[in-house]
Amino acid sequence: MxxxxxxxxxxxxxxxxxxxxxxxxxxxxxxxxxxxxxxxxxxxxxxxxxxxxxxxxxxxxxxxxxxxxxxxxxxxxxxxxxxxxxxxxxxxxxxxxxxxxxxxxxxxxxxxxxxxxxxxxxxDINQIANQFSAMRLQINKEFAKWSLDNDAHVDLIDFKMKLTSEWQEHFTPAVEMIVNCLDEALIPSKRVIEADNPEDALKEVMALHKEIKTRTKLKVKFGLEGADGTIDLITLRSLLNSDGSPMPVEGYLNSIKDPSRNTNLESHRGHLYLVRSFHDSVHIFFNYNYIRISDQSFPSIVCSNASGKPITDYITHRFLTSEVIIKTMTSVTEYGRQYIEIFVEQPKFYYCRGTGRFWATE
Missing domain, CATH: 3.30.160 (Double Stranded RNA Binding Domain)
Structure with missing residues (x-):
């Protein structure tokens, strides 16, 4: 028995x-x-x-x-x-x-x-369970060490073995961990980590340490300025003037409190940026410092002379101002369609999630 x-x-x-x-x-x-x-x-x-x-x-x-x-x-x-x-x-x-x-x-x-x-x-599943339990203890000790070192804080919420639908052919439990740590927006949130075995799970945890340590330092740095992160000019204008009319604080506050609620926003190490396409008189696509305009082209001499100039010398859009400066501009053809591809430099601003305020970083 x-x-x-x-x-x-x-x-x-x-x-x-x-x-x-x-x-x-x-x-x-x-x-x-x-x-x-x-x-x-x-x-x-x-x-x-x-x-x-x-x-x-x-x-x-x-x-x-x-x-x-x-x-x-x-x-x-x-x-x-x-x-x-x-x-x-x-x-x-x-x-x-x-x-x-x-x-x-x-x-x-x-x-x-x-x-x-x-x-x-x-x-002997008990032996396997004990191996997983030992790994769970080791991971918790690692998280405790990070907290004591004040360079990263991660909480282990759940740690389980998983047998996939193919377990009858391959009885090798995988690992699923749910941890609470800073996400890309520097907001504490749940994150799922999966690995094929306990050893790989530990490697995933150690790889996580470097990124969470970086995010923790940035959160402290922004906090010293009274801020929660940064946002670039194009993204800021998209929040303040999303549909062409001025947006009150209540209209965009939830987007900066939790960027995941806004499908047009992405975050990277506390910086909010816009990823969005517009189909107005022209098709224009924004992705942080990259802009692509479909079915348009400029002569190569125009593109080569555009570096260092305001983007508004060439393109008009309600999210763009003369403070957005062209780094490179090229005309390309892909699958028979013409595009203008532009990389830009633009001002950054601090933002506060609690108040919805923005102010210049420099």
């Missing part, structure tokens, strides 16, 4: 949570009678695991994603080991009838669980 598989008990309170992608049972709620797939999988897994009497591994969640009555639903299980480590198992697609009632594929999940338990016994 296996000595590490637990009997799983249903907890009869709460409700099943509906998510954007499907339904999730979190191990602490009652199965909703309308979530047929999750309920059927739960009963099948419960039956399989209840054969084993020793309480060592528990089922903590069932995730049904891509829920669709016409095609099916992908099922993922999460099992927890005694050391607190979680293993996520991809059981693949469950096909459905038209009315949403699971077909016989549910029984395949039961067979998968049987096979999984056999593999756990054969490969």
């Amino acid at each position: 296996n000595n590490y598989i637990s009997k799983v008990h249903r907890i009869d309170y709460g409700a099943c949570t509906k998510t954007v992608s499907g339904y999730t049972w979190d191990g602490f709620t009652e199965i909703d009678e309308h979530t047929h797939v999750v309920a059927a999988v739960y009963e099948k897994v419960l039956t399989k695991l209840s054969k084993y009497s020793d309480s060592r591994i528990s089922l903590i969640s069932i995730i049904s994603s891509g829920f669709c009555y016409q095609s099916g639903s992908n099922i993922e299980l999460e099992l927890q080991f005694p050391n607190g480590l979680v293993m996520e198992v991809d059981c693949g697609l469950i096909l459905l009838e038209k009315d949403g009632i699971p077909t016989n594929d549910i029984f395949e999940v039961g067979s998968d669980i049987d096979f999984l338990l056999e593999e756990c016994e054969y490969r």
Whole structure:
């Protein structure tokens, strides 16, 4: 008899949570009678695991994603080991009838669980879990050292083993970590790190250190100026005059508080820049210090003489002013279409997320 598989008990309170992608049972709620797939999988897994009497591994969640009555639903299980480590198992697609009632594929999940338990016994899954647990401890120690050195702060939120849908052929758990650290906008946010094995996970963590250290230094530098980052002139004008009319602070404040909400903004080490196309009288594309104009061309002599001159000597757009200076300008032809490609220099400004204020960096 296996000595590490637990009997799983249903907890009869709460409700099943509906998510954007499907339904999730979190191990602490009652199965909703309308979530047929999750309920059927739960009963099948419960039956399989209840054969084993020793309480060592528990089922903590069932995730049904891509829920669709016409095609099916992908099922993922999460099992927890005694050391607190979680293993996520991809059981693949469950096909459905038209009315949403699971077909016989549910029984395949039961067979998968049987096979999984056999593999756990054969490969001594507790030993594998302990290896992952040791790696988790090492990573947490590394994060603690960075914090003590005051050069980077990273919190480990989640650390789990993952078996992909091909685990029956390749029983090699991968690693998924969720950490909280400064993102490109220098805002603390969650980040997913994946690796094929614990050793590679540690390498990913060490590679992360250099970038987070750089971002931390920049955040301190900007903070000394009372700022949260920088923004260039073109991007600033796009926020203040997005649709051709003046924009009040309330209109753009959310974009600088959380740039990820604005699909036209990108961030790099605290600098906000515009990535956007316009289809007005001409097709013009902005990407930080790069501008491309489609279906237009200048003679080569005009392009070679443009360096150092204001871009407004050649192009008119509400985001451009004479302070935007041309570094290089070339006319190119690609796939039969003509383009003008321009690299520019432009002023930068500090910005404050709390107030929406901007001021010159020099």
